[in-house]
Amino acid sequence: MSEFIPGQRWISDGEAELGLGTILNVDFRSVTVLFAASQETRTYSARQAPLTRVAFGNGDRIDAAEGWQLNVDDTKEIDGLIVYIGETDSGETRELSEAQIADSMQFNQARDRLLTGQVDRNDWFDLRFRTLHHHHRIEQNPALGLAGPKIDLIPHQLYIADEVARRHAPRVLLADEVGLGKTIEAGLILHRLLLSGRAERALILVPDSLTHQWLVELLRRFALEVTLLDEQQSQAHGDANPFEAGQLILASQQWLFANPQRQAQAEACAWDLLIVDEAHHLDWSPNASGPGYACVERLADIATGLLLLTATPEQMGIESHFARLRLLDPDRYHDLARFRAEEAGYVQVAAAIDALERLPGDDPAIAIVSAVIDDADSQALLDTLADPESDEAQHADARRQLREQLLDRHGTGRVMFRNSRRHVGGFPERRLHVTRLELPSAYRRVLHKAEHNEDALDELLIETRLEHPDVLLYLDATYRALHDDPLNVEPWWQIDPRVTWLLERLTEIGRDKLLVIAHDRETATDLSEALRVLGGLHAPVFHEGLSLVERDRAAAAFADEEDGSQVMVCSEIGSEGRNFQFCRHLVMFDLPQHPDQLEQRIGRLDRIGQRHAIEIHVPVFAGSPGERLLRWYREGMDAFSAPHGVGSDLYDVFGDELAEALLDDARLDEIISETRVLFETRIAEHDAGRNRLLELNACRHERADAVIAAIRQLDDDQALPRYLDQALDIFGVDSHELGGELLHLRAGPHMLDGLPGLAKGEEGFTATASRSHALARDDVQHLSWEHPLIREMMGRILDGAMGNTALALLNHPAIPAGRLMAELVFRTHCPAPTRLHVNRFLPPTAIRVLLDESGANLSAKVSFTGLAKNLKRVKKAVARDLIKSRHDQLRELLSQGESEAERELPTIIETAQQRMRDELDGELTRLQALAEHNPAVRDDEIQALRDERHALDMAIDGTRLRLDAVRVIVTVDDDTRR
Numbered sequence: 001m002s003e004f005i006p007g008q009r010w011i012s013d014g015e016a017e018l019g020l021g022t023i024l025n026v027d028f029r030s031v032t033v034l035f036a037a038s039q040e041t042r043t044y045s046a047r048q049a050p051l052t053r054v055a056f057g058n059g060d061r062i063d064a065a066e067g068w069q070l071n072v073d074d075t076k077e078i079d080g081l082i083v084y085i086g087e088t089d090s091g092e093t094r095e096l097s098e099a100q101i102a103d104s105m106q107f108n109q110a111r112d113r114l115l116t117g118q119v120d121r122n123d124w125f126d127l128r129f130r131t132l133h134h135h136h137r138i139e140q141n142p143a144l145g146l147a148g149p150k151i152d153l154i155p156h157q158l159y160i161a162d163e164v165a166r167r168h169a170p171r172v173l174l175a176d177e178v179g180l181g182k183t184i185e186a187g188l189i190l191h192r193l194l195l196s197g198r199a200e201r202a203l204i205l206v207p208d209s210l211t212h213q214w215l216v217e218l219l220r221r222f223a224l225e226v227t228l229l230d231e232q233q234s235q236a237h238g239d240a241n242p243f244e245a246g247q248l249i250l251a252s253q254q255w256l257f258a259n260p261q262r263q264a265q266a267e268a269c270a271w272d273l274l275i276v277d278e279a280h281h282l283d284w285s286p287n288a289s290g291p292g293y294a295c296v297e298r299l300a301d302i303a304t305g306l307l308l309l310t311a312t313p314e315q316m317g318i319e320s321h322f323a324r325l326r327l328l329d330p331d332r333y334h335d336l337a338r339f340r341a342e343e344a345g346y347v348q349v350a351a352a353i354d355a356l357e358r359l360p361g362d363d364p365a366i367a368i369v370s371a372v373i374d375d376a377d378s379q380a381l382l383d384t385l386a387d388p389e390s391d392e393a394q395h396a397d398a399r400r401q402l403r404e405q406l407l408d409r410h411g412t413g414r415v416m417f418r419n420s421r422r423h424v425g426g427f428p429e430r431r432l433h434v435t436r437l438e439l440p441s442a443y444r445r446v447l448h449k450a451e452h453n454e455d456a457l458d459e460l461l462i463e464t465r466l467e468h469p470d471v472l473l474y475l476d477a478t479y480r481a482l483h484d485d486p487l488n489v490e491p492w493w494q495i496d497p498r499v500t501w502l503l504e505r506l507t508e509i510g511r512d513k514l515l516v517i518a519h520d521r522e523t524a525t526d527l528s529e530a531l532r533v534l535g536g537l538h539a540p541v542f543h544e545g546l547s548l549v550e551r552d553r554a555a556a557a558f559a560d561e562e563d564g565s566q567v568m569v570c571s572e573i574g575s576e577g578r579n580f581q582f583c584r585h586l587v588m589f590d591l592p593q594h595p596d597q598l599e600q601r602i603g604r605l606d607r608i609g610q611r612h613a614i615e616i617h618v619p620v621f622a623g624s625p626g627e628r629l630l631r632w633y634r635e636g637m638d639a640f641s642a643p644h645g646v647g648s649d650l651y652d653v654f655g656d657e658l659a660e661a662l663l664d665d666a667r668l669d670e671i672i673s674e675t676r677v678l679f680e681t682r683i684a685e686h687d688a689g690r691n692r693l694l695e696l697n698a699c700r701h702e703r704a705d706a707v708i709a710a711i712r713q714l715d716d717d718q719a720l721p722r723y724l725d726q727a728l729d730i731f732g733v734d735s736h737e738l739g740g741e742l743l744h745l746r747a748g749p750h751m752l753d754g755l756p757g758l759a760k761g762e763e764g765f766t767a768t769a770s771r772s773h774a775l776a777r778d779d780v781q782h783l784s785w786e787h788p789l790i791r792e793m794m795g796r797i798l799d800g801a802m803g804n805t806a807l808a809l810l811n812h813p814a815i816p817a818g819r820l821m822a823e824l825v826f827r828t829h830c831p832a833p834t835r836l837h838v839n840r841f842l843p844p845t846a847i848r849v850l851l852d853e854s855g856a857n858l859s860a861k862v863s864f865t866g867l868a869k870n871l872k873r874v875k876k877a878v879a880r881d882l883i884k885s886r887h888d889q890l891r892e893l894l895s896q897g898e899s900e901a902e903r904e905l906p907t908i909i910e911t912a913q914q915r916m917r918d919e920l921d922g923e924l925t926r927l928q929a930l931a932e933h934n935p936a937v938r939d940d941e942i943q944a945l946r947d948e949r950h951a952l953d954m955a956i957d958g959t960r961l962r963l964d965a966v967r968v969i970v971t972v973d974d975d976t977r978r
């Protein structure tokens with residue numbers, strides 16, 4: 001029995017969480033202890049108190065109640081209390097009685113916990129060591145942040161995500177053609193930045209109609225929980241800034257742009273990343289910018305990173321496109337004329353890249369390449385490539401490097417990424433079905449009037465309050481506007497033959513689904529009503545006037561495979577960005593006026609995931625302006641066959657003239673042939689210049705392949721299921737195999753609280769480590785090293801004390817019983833701001849040292865696994881007694897282990913530094929060379945990289961070792977019973 005004296009410090013064996021206790025009273029039967037930090041008092045039997053005396057040794061660091069720290073050098077005893085002697089942080093020698101130690105002092109460190117008799121389970125120690133090992137591996141993996149999301153591995157998306165997310169403060173325009181996965185790319189970039197600590201806070205601004213879709217995509221595919229903010233939610237925060245309500249905020253553009261007070265609140269926050277979807281709507285003109293553009297401009301100024309997403313960057317004109325580029329980099333994009341001139345030069349760059357394929361052995365090709373390059377290293381590469389003496393491997397290497405340099409140094413690629421169907425490949429065919437219908441007499445009357453003369457048309461515009469040429473193109477809207485006309489008494493859909501035609505199409509396609517898009521929201525609403533009245537069909541409507549909930553309900557009613565509606569009716573703007581690729585029939589009830597809008601319509605169906613040819617049905621009235629517009633689209637630019645990316649150019653030139661020619665066939669013929677000529681010229685120019693460069697730049701296949709290979713390696717990592725098994729067991733999560741590689745996880749009765757997705761008494765979730773199985777079902781999560789549950793478990797182990805002490809028995813024929821061994825795990829600790837993501841070069845690294853009683857280092861001879869499988873558990877109380885009885889020996893081994901581990905530290909530091917320098921110096925050289933040619937490389941980007949390199953150098957240099965975990969091993973005889 002120990003002798004208790006008031007003022008001594010003890011810790012409860014059974015309730016270590018009570019903290020450091022102080023003996024208050026002792027009599028011959030009982031001892032009373034005050035645990036001041038947790039404000040608890042306990043009285044124990046003096047003979048069997050489950051308490052361990054806290055006694056520090058040389059080298060330990062103690063917190064004094066007065067707030068200072070003592071580094072212990074020596075001890076003495078006065079009246080039964082230990083007095084520690086040592087130095088404070090300021091170098092002063094002081095004494096500290098144990099009674100004056102801070103009550104709040106934590107015993108999380110392995111050494112303190114061990115010496116105060118707190119031992120964890122052996123399997124916890126095992127899991128801790130394995131966690132360190134896997135964490136070390138995963139943090140350095142080049143696919144970090146890209147392997148977890150539940151997506152198909154599509155090269156162009158992964159290339160963009162990898163390229164953009166590795167940049168300091170990425171600011172880019174993601175401009176892939178409609179439906180190629182810009183949302184996925186933005187999600188991947190965000191995910192990687194978050195996982196690597198390069199971003200913590202992001203604001204995502206999307207059109208009202210897409211908020212829910214984003215919310216769901218971010219959750220299902222990226223396991224990211226975002227806060228969806230609207231006015232109601234914001235008001236619930238009272239005076240507090242609602243944008244501080246979460247780290248990832250999703251908000252509707254319409255709501256924010258209309259609300260200056262909320263904008264001010266958003267601007268008052270710090271954002272690492274701002275994402276703006278459908279950015280072509282940001283209204284800008286040389287004379288004035290609209291509230292949306294102005295709001296994004298201010299936020300873009302504050303936010304470190306910026307992603308603008310649009311499939312049709314030039315829909316609002318080239319100036320407006322330029323204005324958006326300026327949001328990304330105001331210094332680079334300040335002069336529109338210069339921007340245009342640069343674009344003209346892209347033809348030569350593209351020609352030079354193509355010429356590389358003809359080298360060596362083609363003198364004109366050398367001249368073409370020489371005309372573009374003007375720096376020494378490119379010239380050296382060209383010399384190698386042109387030299388017939390170089391071998392094939394040298395040629396290939398020089399060609400590849402030169403190609404990269406030309407793209408990097410002379411192209412647009414750094415700020416804008418645009419993939420097209422043409423080079424991504426594998427997209428379905430588009431088939432156009434046009435039906436000519438008779439004009440109903442009411443519509444014919446209107447047209448007749450308009451055709452009459454210009455004054456009559458003006459009158460019609462005044463009377464209907466419609467715009468020109470809408471009044472001619474959307475005849476149902478015109479009819480509705482003329483409701484005072486005594487001949488227009490019936491609803492338009494009663495007289496419009498497109499309605500019966502639509503009903504016939506629906507019957508014809510059987511059980512297939514069909515999406516209808518109409519220009520006008522009223523047309524959409526009325527049409528839905530007409531289908532109900534005339535065909536008995538439930539056709540949900542989807543337009544900008546509906547609330548979010550109504551819109552999502554409509555989309556869900558349409559999407560449901562079993563019980564869903566066969567048809568849905570959308571307005572133009574209402575459906576932009578939505579995913580309807582489960583449907584292959586599109587009806588364009590009328591035609592939009594801008595080719596980009598036409599492409600946006602088709603893009604609802606023609607998206608990644610579409611498995612069938614797309615059937616585009618267009619009803620037109622014979623001889624009407626609508627039919628003339630159709631001719632312009634078909635004959636002028638093949639608008640229905642594929643996206644060509646030049647629609648904006650054509651609209652800019654011919655849009656106004658076309659509007660004037662909608663009643664004039666002869667004029668229309670001229671416009672169509674002029675359009676065709678310009679179409680072909682532009683296609684040829686774009687193919688030769690900018691588009692060609694954008695295309696070459698949008699996906700560099702070697703890089704994409706390397707990223708995919710790294711992801712696949714993690715996908716196939718056999719260590720994951722083993723680790724998961726062990727971790728789930730220890731954390732108390734129940735897991736059941738469901739077959740087909742599926743696992744159902746739910747909280748067990750003793751689960752440690754706060755694990756993501758799991759709460760006691762709740763359903764839990766189904767998950768699989770197989771990417772293909774996860775993709776096949778919406779309700780199945782993708783298990784990977786990046787899954788929130790696994791990250792949380794690993795984080796808790798690494799940040800906490802779990803399993804950092806253990807004691808086990810070893811029965812070994814060659815070692816006599818009663819011998820002691822210490823298995824020490826040291827961990828590198830490199831304090832650095834998270835944004836440096838120092839882990840990519842030096843993740844916490846474990847050094848294992850196994851010492852026998854005499855201090856001999858056995859680490860190289862006896863592996864962790866080899867030893868672990870021969871160890872036996874022991875009861876906690878026995879373990880505690882064993883430790884108490886061997887305190888001095890253990891202290892000795894701990895300090896010796898530290899010296900052994902320290903010997904390995906310099907090599908670890910050097911290797912990490914080398915890796916960091918190789919990577920960052922390479923990137924710096926590349927950026928500097930780029931900056932000479934490509935003003936899209938910002939000075940601050942280069943400076944930031946230099947600063948980063950310097951900061952990393954210092955941080956890695958300051959790496960220290962810490963004892964992370966210790967296992968005491970005691971040898972026993974065969975017949976030892978415990």
Ligand SMILES: Nc1ncnc2c1ncn2[C@@H]1O[C@H](COP(=O)(O)OP(=O)(O)OP(=O)(O)O)[C@@H](O)[C@H]1O
Pocket residue numbers: 150151152153154157176177178179180181182183184185217310311576577578579603604607608609
């Ligand atoms: N890698 C992928 N794996 C699985 N599904 C994907 C992948 N990429 C895209 N998709 C799916 O394809 C559809 C189109 O992708 P997304 O919405 O990101 O395209 P987008 O380019 O943003 O389209 P839009 O131009 O219409 O805004 C979505 O349903 C998306 O979930």
